[in-house]
Amino acid sequence: MRVLFMGTPSIAVPTLEALVRDGFEVVTVVTRPDKPASRGLRLTPPPVKVAAQRLGLPFFQPEKVNSPESVGQMKAARPDVLLVVAFGRILRSECLSLAPLGAINAHPSLLPLYRGPAPIQHALLNGDRETGVTTLYMDERMDAGDIILQKRVPIYEDDDAGSLTERLAQETASVVVETLRLVKEGKAPRIPQDETQATYAPILPASLSRIDWSQPAQTIGNVIRALTPDPGAFSVFRGKRVRFWKVRPVPTDQSFQPGTVHSVSPSGFLIAAGEGSVMPILLQTEGRRVLPVEEWLRGTWVSIGETFQ
Numbered sequence: 156m157r158v159l160f161m162g163t164p165s166i167a168v169p170t171l172e173a174l175v176r177d178g179f180e181v182v183t184v185v186t187r188p189d190k191p192a193s194r195g196l197r198l199t200p201p202p203v204k205v206a207a208q209r210l211g212l213p214f215f216q217p218e219k220v221n222s223p224e225s226v227g228q229m230k231a232a233r234p235d236v237l238l239v240v241a242f243g244r245i246l247r248s249e250c251l252s253l254a255p256l257g258a259i260n261a262h263p264s265l266l267p268l269y270r271g272p273a274p275i276q277h278a279l280l281n282g283d284r285e286t287g288v289t290t291l292y293m294d295e296r297m298d299a300g301d302i303i304l305q306k307r308v309p310i311y312e313d314d315d316a317g318s319l320t321e322r323l324a325q326e327t328a329s330v331v332v333e334t335l336r337l338v339k340e341g342k343a344p345r346i347p348q349d350e351t352q353a354t355y356a357p358i359l360p361a362s363l364s365r366i367d368w369s370q371p372a373q374t375i376g377n378v379i380r381a382l383t384p385d386p387g388a389f390s391v392f393r394g395k396r397v398r399f400w401k402v403r404p405v406p407t408d409q410s411f412q413p414g415t416v417h418s419v420s421p422s423g424f425l426i427a428a429g430e431g432s433v434m435p436i437l438l439q440t441e442g443r444r445v446l447p448v449e450e451w452l453r454g455t456w457v458s459i460g461e462t463f464q
Contacts, residue, residue: 157236163243221246226253286319390414391463400439414462423448
């Protein structure tokens with residue numbers, strides 16, 4: 156089976172590796188152009204390009220993937236199937252119809268839940284206990300085509316967007332390999348999605364990064380999990396940003412204003428929320444490294460009554 160692979164971020168890399176390992180012929184890899192990153196704004200290749208180079212696979216990085224030139228280059232590779240894993244651009248009909256066995260997408264949610272670009276973050280934000288991977292036939296609607304396979308994946312209490320993405324990346328690889336085998340054998344099912352159950356998962360707004368202490372502690376914890384490792388959630392303490400990498404919501408009865416420190420010991424402290432309290436586990440003051448709360452307190456002792464804003 157000749158596979159044209161389209162993907163960009165690190166979540167797509169295990170699938171590309173699995174295709175090569177399992178003997179699929181990856182005729183070309185299409186990924187997004189290099190873009191400026193870090194403080195020096197040096198052009199940085201996407202993880203899928205790096206993987207393609209390491210695996211010795213041909214690749215190209217079109218500025219406009221739906222242009223006649225790009226479609227022509229992809230068609231010239233004579234793929235049997237088009238496989239998309241987090242490519243990051245909407246594909247038009249010219250792309251979706253260039254392979255005789257169709258275009259297949261792998262999406263990190265249990266569709267029709269969380270269609271769109273940020274399904275992992277929304278699952279964490281909503282405090283879900285499970286998510287999953289769905290493979291589906293693509294059409295011009297976003298994540299709305301017929302389902303081929305699904306696999307459920309638990310969400311653990313200490314998961315954040317980083318750890319959950321890593322697990323889903325591995326699960327995606329195995330589901331895609333099985334999907335392509337079914338497609339090759341002509342046995343792939345086509346299960347229509349229930350439109351009445353569809354939800355959308357847009358990119359989280361930048362305003363969510365600043366912690367709103369008036370929210371319940373569990374909600375604050377979910378926000379921090381959804382925004383870790385990128386872009387992160389922060390509050391301001393003594394005029395400096397403090398980023399919260401990991402916290403634990405704690406049920407407490409207290410009358411402090413949200414954001415107020417109301418309990419301190421050498422091993423930790425509690426911040427009042429709109430309901431319950433937040434116990435920091437890993438913190439990072441701007442310009443410094445990430446620290447466990449015990450170590451952070453040795454350099455930044457806090458007092459009862461001080462506030463995070």
